[in-house]
Amino acid sequence: MELLLVILVGAFYSAGIYMMFRRSMVKLLLGLLLLGNGANILIFLIGGITKGKAPIIKPQNTEFLEVYADPVPQALILTAIVISFALTAFAIVLLKRVYTTTGSDDLDSLNIQDLDI
Amino acid sequence: MLLPIIITFLLAFVMLLFKPQKMARFFKFISVIPLLLFLYLLSYLPAVHYGVKSVFFKNDWIPSLGISLDFKIDGLSMLFSLMITGIGTLIYLYAAEYLKKDENIHRFYCYLTLFMGAMLGVVLSDNLITLFVFWELTSISSYFLIGYNTNEEDSRKSALWALSLTGLGGFLMLASFSLIGMVSGTYSINELLTQPGILVNNEYYYIIISLLFAGAFTKSAQFPFHFWLPGAMKAPTPVSAYLHSATMVKAGIYLLARFSPILSGDEVWNYNLMIVGGITMLIGALLSIFHKDMKGLLAYTTISALGIIVFLLGIGTETAYYAACTFILVHALYKATLFLVTGIVDHETHTRDLSVLRGLGKVMPPVAIAAFIAALSSAGIPLTFGFLSKELFYGVTTGTIWTRESVFILTGIMLLTNVFLTSAGFLAGIRPFFGKLPQEFKKIHKPNVFLWLPPVVLSFLTLFFGVLPAIVDQTVINAATSAVFGKSTDMYLVLWHGFNMVLLLSIITIVLGTVLYFTIKPSNKNEGRLKGLDDFSPQTIITNIAVGIRLFAFKYTRFFHNGYLRIYILIIILFFTGIVGYKLFADVPLRVNTEGLSEFRIYEFIVFVITMIAIYIITNTTSRLTSIAALGVVGYSICLIFVFYGAPDLAMTQFAIDTLTVVLFVLVLFKLPPFLKFSNGKIQFRDGIISVSFGVLISLITLQALVSPADKSVSKFYADNAYVMAKGKNVVNVILVDYRGFDTMIETIVLSIAAIGVYSILKYKTQDGEKSE
Numbered sequence: 006m007e008l009l010l011v012i013l014v015g016a017f018y019s020a021g022i023y024m025m026f027r028r029s030m031v032k033l034l035l036g037l038l039l040l041g042n043g044a045n046i047l048i049f050l051i052g053g054i055t056k057g058k059a060p061i062i063k064p065q066n067t068e069f070l071e072v073y074a075d076p077v078p079q080a081l082i083l084t085a086i087v088i089s090f091a092l093t094a095f096a097i098v099l100l101k102r103v104y105t106t107t108g109s110d111d112l113d114s115l116n117i118q119d120l121d122i
Numbered sequence: 123m124l125l126p127i128i129i130t131f132l133l134a135f136v137m138l139l140f141k142p143q144k145m146a147r148f149f150k151f152i153s154v155i156p157l158l159l160f161l162y163l164l165s166y167l168p169a170v171h172y173g174v175k176s177v178f179f180k181n182d183w184i185p186s187l188g189i190s191l192d193f194k195i196d197g198l199s200m201l202f203s204l205m206i207t208g209i210g211t212l213i214y215l216y217a218a219e220y221l222k223k224d225e226n227i228h229r230f231y232c233y234l235t236l237f238m239g240a241m242l243g244v245v246l247s248d249n250l251i252t253l254f255v256f257w258e259l260t261s262i263s264s265y266f267l268i269g270y271n272t273n274e275e276d277s278r279k280s281a282l283w284a285l286s287l288t289g290l291g292g293f294l295m296l297a298s299f300s301l302i303g304m305v306s307g308t309y310s311i312n313e314l315l316t317q318p319g320i321l322v323n324n325e326y327y328y329i330i331i332s333l334l335f336a337g338a339f340t341k342s343a344q345f346p347f348h349f350w351l352p353g354a355m356k357a358p359t360p361v362s363a364y365l366h367s368a369t370m371v372k373a374g375i376y377l378l379a380r381f382s383p384i385l386s387g388d389e390v391w392n393y394n395l396m397i398v399g400g401i402t403m404l405i406g407a408l409l410s411i412f413h414k415d416m417k418g419l420l421a422y423t424t425i426s427a428l429g430i431i432v433f434l435l436g437i438g439t440e441t442a443y444y445a446a447c448t449f450i451l452v453h454a455l456y457k458a459t460l461f462l463v464t465g466i467v468d469h470e471t472h473t474r475d476l477s478v479l480r481g482l483g484k485v486m487p488p489v490a491i492a493a494f495i496a497a498l499s500s501a502g503i504p505l506t507f508g509f510l511s512k513e514l515f516y517g518v519t520t521g522t523i524w525t526r527e528s529v530f531i532l533t534g535i536m537l538l539t540n541v542f543l544t545s546a547g548f549l550a551g552i553r554p555f556f557g558k559l560p561q562e563f564k565k566i567h568k569p570n571v572f573l574w575l576p577p578v579v580l581s582f583l584t585l586f587f588g589v590l591p592a593i594v595d596q597t598v599i600n601a602a603t604s605a606v607f608g609k610s611t612d613m614y615l616v617l618w619h620g621f622n623m624v625l626l627l628s629i630i631t632i633v634l635g636t637v638l639y640f641t642i643k644p645s646n647k648n649e650g651r652l653k654g655l656d657d658f659s660p661q662t663i664i665t666n667i668a669v670g671i672r673l674f675a676f677k678y679t680r681f682f683h684n685g686y687l688r689i690y691i692l693i694i695i696l697f698f699t700g701i702v703g704y705k706l707f708a709d710v711p712l713r714v715n716t717e718g719l720s721e722f723r724i725y726e727f728i729v730f731v732i733t734m735i736a737i738y739i740i741t742n743t744t745s746r747l748t749s750i751a752a753l754g755v756v757g758y759s760i761c762l763i764f765v766f767y768g769a770p771d772l773a774m775t776q777f778a779i780d781t782l783t784v785v786l787f788v789l790v791l792f793k794l795p796p797f798l799k800f801s802n803g804k805i806q807f808r809d810g811i812i813s814v815s816f817g818v819l820i821s822l823i824t825l826q827a828l829v830s831p832a833d834k835s836v837s838k839f840y841a842d843n844a845y846v847m848a849k850g851k852n853v854v855n856v857i858l859v860d861y862r863g864f865d866t867m868i869e870t871i872v873l874s875i876a877a878i879g880v881y882s883i884l885k886y887k888t889q890d891g892e893k894s895e
Binding site: 007008009011017018019022023025028031033035038042045046047049050052055056057058060061062063064067068074075077080086089093095099100102 | 686687688691692695719720721722726727730733734737738740741746749753756757760763764766767768769770771772775776779782783786787790791809810812813814816817818820821824825827828831832834836837840841842844845846851852853854857858862865866869872873875876877879880883884886
């Protein structure tokens with residue numbers, strides 16, 4: 006499974022970067038989200054994946070008696086997901102506002118060229 | 123000595139209190155300042171007049187750094203400071219009349235007095251650092267004087283050129299001084315003189331002298347830095363006469379002369395000065411006669427004269443130093459006269475065009491007489507001061523120390539230079555005053571006495587010293603030569619050497635110069651020919667370099683800072699891929715750890731395939747809605763992966779957030795048009811290659827990272843203590859709300875801020891003006 010996830014990480018990064026190269030603002034945002042997903046999977050993978058066992062202590066025990074999934078990457082990813090949502094929400098609204106103001110989704114149309122050098 | 127200089131500087135600022143126009147007629151009384159200084163300096167003449175003697179004034183300033191305000195008067199300083207104050211007195215008188223109607227005359231006098239104080243500081247300072255400070259002050263005050271006509275662009279530009287060149291030279295000179303201080307341990311010229319050889323035999327010697335040359339050559343307008351001087355002629359004529367012929371440009375000469383006893387002794391020193399001086403004197407003289415602007419012509423003859431002095435200093439024999447010291451005075455006297463005369467002509471006729479000016483001697487006889495004498499002196503006609511110096515030149519170049527060939531070359535160059543200088547002198551000093559007076563100049567009357575008196579006084583001195591040279595040679599010139607030569611000298615200026623080679627050369631010079639004078643007629647054609655030379659002049663080259671650098675900066679910025687976000691990302695990714703990829707393949711042996719990898723089950727593979735397809739759709743669809751749906755699919759697939767591998771919290775969060783994101787996307791962006799296709803296939807291909815190679819690199823790095831297992835001690839600590847210390851059984855939750863509680867709290871704040879942002883953007887009403895649709 007690790008090998009599949011490695012490929013998936015690569016695919017996320019490739020697609021994310023590719024989308025960020027595009028001129029459309031929405032695509033830029035989508036690219037950012039894909040990149041974020043890729044990073045999450047990467048952290049998850051590096052922490053070592055363990056099938057099926059959540060890092061939750063059984064109700065009757067006070068400590069782990071069997072193998073458990075690594076909790077640290079999970080905590081990190083959880084934070085990342087939530088933060089990226091804040092970013093996404095703000096960006097979406099901003100995009101909408103830019104679109105209603107300028108009537109364009111094209112990043113280049115927002116450029117103001119330096120006129121006199 | 124410190125007091126007079128400080129008072130001079132203070133008085134400079136007092137000038138600003140005077141009201142121009144209203145008090146215009148009082149300005150000529152300011153010339154009392156240089157006159158008093160002149161007399162004060164003159165009082166020291168007996169003390170230094172013979173041999174290597176000097177008067178020393180000690181004033182500590184920053185003893186711990188070896189910086190002092192020590193002043194020293196020896197023969198060389200005496201020669202220069204008498205010139206500065208003496209000619210200064212006449213210039214002060216002259217300028218009061220010349221600029222009578224100018225409304226900024228009080229500023230003019232402020233700059234001029236500042237300059238005089240600084241110049242005195244340069245020639246009297248014994249400390250190198252202090253000398254440098256005064257040196258820079260002369261550059262700065264000269265900048266204000268050249269750019270005095272602030273409403274003319276040419277004038278401002280020339281001032282800037284002069285400042286940047288002399289400033290650059292001064293900067294390099296400071297480097298030279300610091301090296302001298304480092305090597306010898308002292309900044310005092312007096313102490314350096316007591317230990318000659320210490321610098322000459324040092325490994326830094328060549329650096330020291332080349333930096334010193336840079337300072338001297340820029341200041342004294344030596345080739346290839348000569349071009350700022352003709353530009354500086356944009357200044358009011360009294361300034362040209364004072365700064366750019368008699369005093370400031372001679373500061374470089376002073377520097378070289380001052381350091382001659384300390385730094386000469388190596389052939390490099392002599393050859394450099396001889397070559398640079400030789401080229402300068404020849405080029406300056408050659409170019410001068412083609413000018414029809416009187417000031418332009420005089421500017422080039424000044425360059426040539428400075429070249430002659432540098433050349434003589436380079437030769438470095440006792441006679442050569444003697445000739446140099448004599449010529450400094452000779453040149454100051456006749457060149458200042460010619461400049462002042464030019465000023466009068468310009469003032470009365472409003473033109474300096476030599477092809478128009480004729481017959482002015484009829485309307486301004488005293489001026490014509492002064493100009494005539496100055497021209498004769500510049501040509502070296504007997505009984506003028508110039509004759510004596512010309513005799514000395516030929517005496518030096520035909521001296522017995524040279525081989526036959528060198529005599530030929532040196533005398534040849536000297537002869538050629540002097541021939542051109544002779545006719546240039548005639549052109550400026552004789553041509554405008556003889557011949558038929560044109561109709562338009564008939565109405566001109568004799569200029570004011572304060573205008574014609576200064577050049578007349580100077581020309582009288584030229585004649586006086588020419589007939590009775592003993593008055594100067596026994597007082598300042600011998601003393602100055604002793605200071606430059608380092609040994610006591612006792613030479614005489616002689617009027618009549620008998621019929622010999624030197625006299626013959628003098629006669630040849632005068633004859634050829636006169637012939638040339640009658641052949642060359644000032645005209646536009648000649649000036650036009652000079653314009654062609656401009657393409658090769660150092661000024662053009664430097665300007666082109668400056669333009670080139672600006673163009674390069676513009677293109678460089680355009681290329682790297684083109685305002686397109688994606689290009690920045692592209693460059694960053696390219697470099698990252700290139701450098702990290704190179705390092706990865708070059709240094710890390712590629713291994714794949716197949717052990718301990720878990721197998722995948724069929725449903726996991728299906729999830730993988732779905733995710734890949736969704737990613738593909740996102741990148742390739744043209745419909746915004748499709749791509750958003752695909753994004754949702756990707757999110758849910760990741761959610762499943764989390765479920766498979768023991769991360770239920772993650773799965774729940776991902777599920778919730780992903781749903782929210784998709785809903786938000788659809789709600790807000792639904793009305794946007796479908797994606798426009800902005801880029802062509804070629805660009806897409808380029809981006810594809812770059813992003814795929816980036817992805818592959820990340821995959822490879824991940825693969826390598828998997829080879830070494832992660833450190834589990836942190837995780838183990840959390841797992842072991844989750845219940846024991848924090849009383850929680852879900853370890854992920856315990857980490858978030860307990861161990862890393864502050865992080866989570868701040869994260870909540872971030873979310874709140876984002877929420878406020880979203881809310882305010884949604885509420886914000888677009889103003890009418892902002893809509894650009």
